[in-house]
């Protein structure tokens with residue numbers, strides 16, 4: 384097992400004070416940041432793009448994990464890397480050739496992740512497995528924070544975990560909170576994305592410590 388890492392998603396932050404929000408969750412024990420990029424086309428919501436990634440990069444040295452909920456990820460990948468993203472995760476549903484997409488993103492000099500919606504079979508990521516650093520299991524239909532965790536996706540986590548190399552990571556995103564995080568850990572998840580269960584709490588350090596305590600037992 385790798386050390387479990389908690390990635391606060393700034394989707395639930397107050398964007399009018401983003402720097403202070405980032406400082407709060409990182410000093411409070413968050414391991415790195417998850418950045419949810421939404422285009423209003425691949426998902427029915429619009430969040431932010433390269434300008435916010437760039438501002439975030441200027442504010443912190445932490446690892447920036449960009450989750451691209453966008454159509455045509457290759458069209459915008461370079462802009463995301465230039466803005467400072469360390470990892471780009473694309474959706475299998477958004478591309479024609481999943482393995483070629485991973486190779487094209489890697490050429491930009493960043494890490495590469497692949498993800499899939501809850502209704503998408505796990506076999507769809509297999510052609511790209513050798514070419515990615517990370518597989519992200521979506522445990523909600525992407526588009527919004529604050530949705531209910533879908534436990535049925537844990538079977539996909541277990542299936543893909545068995546196929547990952549030691550240098551690859553398994554991440555989960557959506558509805559992760561104190562009640563659901565342990566089941567994710569048991570399914571083999573290494574990285575835990577959390578938006579509302581951290582940002583909606585008055586004391587973020589306390590919220591993160593609580594999540595860690597629930598992983599311990």
Ligand code: DX5
Nearest residue numbers: 525526527528529558578579
């Ligand atoms: C969902 C996003 C998630 C979201 C998670 O579309 O990809 O990263 O911010 O929010 P919570 O943790 O509140 O489910």
Ligand code: ZN
Nearest residue numbers: 419450556576
């Ligand atoms: Zn996300």
